[in-house]
Amino acid sequence: MNSYQVIFLPGDxxxxxxxxSTIREAMDLAGIDFDFPCGGRGKCGKxxxxxxxxxxxxxxxxxxxxxxxxxxAGIRLACEAxxxxxxxxxxxxxxxxxxxxxxxxxxxRIEPHLxxxxxxxxxxxxxxxxxxxxxxxxxxxxxxxxxxxxxxxVALLRRLPDTARRAGHRLTAVMHxxxxxxxxxxxxxxxxxxxxxxxGTTTIVGYLLDLYSGEDLCAVxxxxxxxxxxxxxxxxxxxxxxxxxxxxxxxxxVVEAVNKLVGEAVKKAGVTxxxxxxxxxxxxxxxxxxxxxxxxxxxxxxxxVAAVSEPVVAGAGELGIDINPAGRVFVLPNIAGxxxxxxxxxxxxxEVDRSADIKLVIxxxxxxxxxxxxxxxxxACSAAAGPAFEGAQISCGMRGAxxxxxxxxFQDGLSYSVIGGGKPLGICGSALLDTVAxxxxxxxxxxxxxxxxxxxxxxxxxxxxxxxVEHGGQPAFVLAGAGETGHGxxxxxxxxxxxxxxxxxxxxxxxxxxxxxxxxxxPGDIKEVLLAGAFGNYxxxxxxxVIGLIPPxxxxxxxxxxxxxxxxxxxxxxxxxxxxxxxxxxxxxxxVELGSYPRFxxxxxxxxxx
Numbered sequence: 155m156n157s158y159q160v161i162f163l164p165g166d167x168x169x170x171x172x173x174x175s176t177i178r179e180a181m182d183l184a185g186i187d188f189d190f191p192c193g194g195r196g197k198c199g200k201x202x203x204x205x206x207x208x209x210x211x212x213x214x215x216x217x218x219x220x221x222x223x224x225x226x227a228g229i230r231l232a233c234e235a236x237x238x239x240x241x242x243x244x245x246x247x248x249x250x251x252x253x254x255x256x257x258x259x260x261x262x263r264i265e266p267h268l269x270x271x272x273x274x275x276x277x278x279x280x281x282x283x284x285x286x287x288x289x290x291x292x293x294x295x296x297x298x299x300x301x302x303x304x305x306x307x308v309a310l311l312r313r314l315p316d317t318a319r320r321a322g323h324r325l326t327a328v329m330h331x332x333x334x335x336x337x338x339x340x341x342x343x344x345x346x347x348x349x350x351x352x353x354g355t356t357t358i359v360g361y362l363l364d365l366y367s368g369e370d371l372c373a374v375x376x377x378x379x380x381x382x383x384x385x386x387x388x389x390x391x392x393x394x395x396x397x398x399x400x401x402x403x404x405x406x407x408v409v410e411a412v413n414k415l416v417g418e419a420v421k422k423a424g425v426t427x428x429x430x431x432x433x434x435x436x437x438x439x440x441x442x443x444x445x446x447x448x449x450x451x452x453x454x455x456x457x458x459v460a461a462v463s464e465p466v467v468a469g470a471g472e473l474g475i476d477i478n479p480a481g482r483v484f485v486l487p488n489i490a491g492x493x494x495x496x497x498x499x500x501x502x503x504x505e506v507d508r509s510a511d512i513k514l515v516i517x518x519x520x521x522x523x524x525x526x527x528x529x530x531x532x533x534a535c536s537a538a539a540g541p542a543f544e545g546a547q548i549s550c551g552m553r554g555a556x557x558x559x560x561x562x563x564f565q566d567g568l569s570y571s572v573i574g575g576g577k578p579l580g581i582c583g584s585a586l587l588d589t590v591a592x593x594x595x596x597x598x599x600x601x602x603x604x605x606x607x608x609x610x611x612x613x614x615x616x617x618x619x620x621x622x623v624e625h626g627g628q629p630a631f632v633l634a635g636a637g638e639t640g641h642g643x644x645x646x647x648x649x650x651x652x653x654x655x656x657x658x659x660x661x662x663x664x665x666x667x668x669x670x671x672x673x674x675x676x677p678g679d680i681k682e683v684l685l686a687g688a689f690g691n692y693x694x695x696x697x698x699x700v701i702g703l704i705p706p707x708x709x710x711x712x713x714x715x716x717x718x719x720x721x722x723x724x725x726x727x728x729x730x731x732x733x734x735x736x737x738x739x740x741x742x743x744x745x746v747e748l749g750s751y752p753r754f755x756x757x758x759x760x761x762x763x764x
Contacts, residue, residue, distance in 0.1 A: 158208070160184075161242045172296040177203060177232040177243055179298050201232040208241030265730045266365045267482060268330050268431050270343045271297050275323040286314050290334070294327060306334040313337065328431065328480040335469075336480020347371070347425060348432035349416055349477075350723035352496065353441045354378060355387055355520050356544060356553070357688070358411055359720050362419040365432060368728050371423040374415045379407040380444070385541055386520045387440035387492070391454045394444070405447040412445075413476045430477040433470065434727035435485045436719045438521060439494035442485065446473070453492060458747065463488040465737050486726055486736050490745035492536035497523040498740045499722025500686045502732060504715060506532065507739050511681035512673075514666065514708070517719070518543055518689045522662045525743065526669040526680070533672050535746040537665035542651075542658040543583040543689050549625075550645045552580035557640055559585040559633060560692060564592035568618060570633060577640035581633065581647065584692045589647050590655055591697035593631065594764055601764050603656045605629040605649055659703040660762035665748060666705065667757050672746055677707040686718040701764055 156173040160180045169184040178201065199219030206228050212220070213234045220229060232243075273293035276282065284292070291301040306314075314337060318325060321339035328336035346365045351358060358378050362371040383397075383404055384390040394401040412433070420427055435445060439460050443450035446468075448461045470481035486495035486502075497517065506513050508529050515525040520541050525534040545551030545558070552558050557579030562570045570585065572578050581589070593599045596615040598606055607629075608619035621632045623646070630648040639645055670676065683704060685691065691714045699709040715721075725732040748754050 158237050159240045160237060163242060163244045171237055171298055173238060174296055175237050175298055177205070177209070177230070177235050177237065180237060180243075181232060183298050196231065196234050199231060202229050202246070203232050203235075204228050204244035205230045205235060205241055208237065208239035209235040210238045262725050262729050262732055264366070264368050264728050265732075266346065266432075266728070267484060267730045267733070268328055268335065268346070268365075268480070270338075270346055271327045271329055272341045272343050273297065273325055273327060275318060275325065277323050286318055287311060289323075290314065290318070290325070290327070294329075294334075299329075299332065303332040304334065305332060310334060310337060328478075330480075330482055335482065336478065345425075345429050347420075347430045348434070348727050349419060349430060350434045350720065350727045351412060351415070351436070352499070352717060352720040352723055353408060353412075353435060353437035353445060354496070354687075354719075355385075355438065355441060356381065358408070358415065359717060360412070360415040360419060361720060361724055362423055362425075362430075363724060363728060365728060370724075371425075372419055374418045374422065376411055376415060378441075379411050380404050380441075383407070385544075387438065387450075388454060390444065391440060391450050394449060395451045401444075401447065401449050404444045408441070408445050409474045413474075416475075416477060427476055428478045431481045432727055433475055433477060433481065433483045434723045434733075435483065436496045436499035436723040436726070437485075437494060438496050438523070439488045439492050442488055442495050446485065456749075458491045460488050460490070463490060463740060465733065484726060484733060486723065486733075487740035489534055489740050489743050491747060492521055492538075493523050493525075493534045493743075493745055495740075496719040496722075497525060497534060498736050498743075499720075499726065500684075500715075500718040501525060501532070501722070501739050501743070502725055502736045503718040503721035504684050504686075506684075507735070507742065512675060512679050513682045513684060514669075514680050515684045515686065516662065516666070516690060516704070517686040518662060518693075518703075519687055520544055522665065524662070524665045524669060526666070526673055526675070527743075531673065531744070532742060533669050533744045533746050535665045535669055535748050537661040537748065539658040539661045540654065542586070542654040545580065545582045545586075547654050548581065548586060548651045549630075549648045550580045551586070551651070552582055554582040554584070554688065554692065558582040559645060561585055561694065562588040562592060562633065564596060564614075564618075568621065568633070577638065578634045578645050579640050581645055583689055584694065584697075585633075586647065586651065586655055587693055587697040587701060587703070589631065589633065590652060590764075591694075591700035594700055598631075599652065599764065603652050603762075603764055605631065605652070655701070656762040656764070659701055660758050663702055663704075663761035664754060664758040667761065668746060668748055668751050668754060671753075672744075677705045680708060681711065683708050683712045684718070685712060685714050686716070688717070690714060691716050702761065 171180045196215040216234050275289045275293045291304050295301045326338040326342040348365045350361045359375045361373050383393045440450045465487045466485040468483045470477050488494045512528050517523045522537040522539045556574030558573045559570045559578045559581045560573050562585050598615050608622045628649040630646040632646045634645040636644045695712040698704045699706040
């Protein structure tokens with residue numbers, strides 16, 4: 155087959171491609187960044203380039219999307235126009251390849267990990283008795299692939315003869331690099347979907363995406379079914395190592411949950427599992443290992459080493475993920491210790507690696523991950539906050555679900571809001587922060603966290619002394635009396651609950667202080683505080699600063715960035731460039747082990763005070 159030279163201007167970049175290749179494919183071979191808003195599917199008509207000659211007649215799509223005067227002037231669509239001779243392609247002066255994500259001003263270039271290539275294989279004959287694989291390689295060579303580098307799994311090679319003949323030798327090759335990952339009858343190029351997952355200790359969230367356009371088709375979520383084996387990562391590590399078949403049970407549970415969410419998502423979007431070709435995974439180090447079926451035991455014992463921190467790419471079948479057989483799973487890299495791929499994803503989404511300003515990133519949960527720095531230097535640590543922020547180990551605590559008091563105010567008396575709007579059933583972490591912060595501001599708790607006796611209260615606090623009761627031999631503050639709740643029991647915060655909060659906030663506060671010491675900065679040097687994750691998104695920043703969870707000087711600099719780990723997982727799935735960037739982030743972040751930091755114990759002790 156003939157090949158032709160394509161010269162791209164400006165820059166005089168020269169590339170040689172096979173006849174019949176699209177200009178877009180020539181751009182790919184040349185490594186040119188260019189904006190294909192619709193993923194190169196001939197939908198938007200925005201990939202306009204100027205081609206004086208060499209492309210043949212306009213396609214039907216070009217005739218529909220371009221004006222006759224544009225076609226007469228040599229304007230063509232890069233995703234449609236094909237190379238039929240030596241040509242010069244003049245690119246627009248300013249190449250834009252950014253897509254604005256709905257969650258913020260995070261831009262990225264869509265670069266699917268897999269490609270679908272439609273080919274028409276030459277039919278065999280007595281005069282040309284080349285093998286089926288040889289003829290498939292020839293067809294792919296016509297689309298810019300080097301035949302000498304092409305590979306195909308034996309299992310797929312076994313199916314090639316029958317698949318090719320059933321389809322009249324018109325096939326779509328699903329390519330992962332130079333490997334033929336799948337073969338499909340006829341032209342299936344227009345559809346290629348993927349799912350990005352944020353696998354947390356408590357919840358799993360999945361996003362169904364169009365891998366060409368980046369469109370978010372739907373989101374699905376579920377509680378992590380591993381909670382039945384333990385609420386936190388340490389309990390699950392213990393289960394994996396002490397229970398017979400424990401590791402396999404934990405691995406199976408999360409894989410089944412992912413498959414269930416894939417099923418829910420495709421049903422919701424009106425598509426099929428077979429149209430899903432890629433899955434990305436962001437998870438903390440323990441969840442990461444359990445998803446891969448790797449024993450996470452060594453993470454919990456000194457020197458806290460993970461089995462793997464690098465990016466992992468696996469066939470969907472290897473991990474039991476029920477999508478297209480050609481599909482691939484892209485697992486984001488961990489940093490070190492308990493600072494996992496979810497933190498990598500958050501930093502990727504927030505682009506801290508490209509920031510000239512020092513930023514503090516906090517993902518608060520059972521295991522809080524903290525990162526501090528800029529594009530020049532970044533340090534990170536993991537703080538074992540315990541389950542208090544999730545409502546666990548709190549007397550009336552519950553997750554952020556219907557019936558949970560989520561916010562409390564002490565303005566003009568006591569008031570609260572309830573998720574779902576019904577009668578309260580308990581209190582979640584954000585309300586715990588609000589309540590303790592309010593009690594502190596009113597002088598009802600001292601710096602050591604002790605509830606003061608009602609008779610010592612003065613001013614506005616004295617008006618709430620009836621809320622003080624004794625419960626289980628300890629003082630407690632009632633938020634909702636038995637007659638106000640949905641279950642007929644008072645919802646309150648006890649002295650023990652306050653102590654649990656002190657330990658949790660002390661761990662996070664100590665982590666922040668240690669990172670500041672390591673980096674040699676003070677609160678005034680930090681330009682922005684980014685709160686990630688569900689808890690960080692719902693807490694009141696003022697309450698967090700009042701209790702010392704976050705340095706009070708930073709209150710005006712706090713920004714909630716939602717499920718940034720999910721956003722990072724999306725980026726890593728939609729763009730191979732962003733996936734490689736995630737690997738770079740994981741490499742450049744310096745891990746700080748809090749337990750071995752010389753002054754950690756004293757810093758933590760101070761951090762438990764209000």
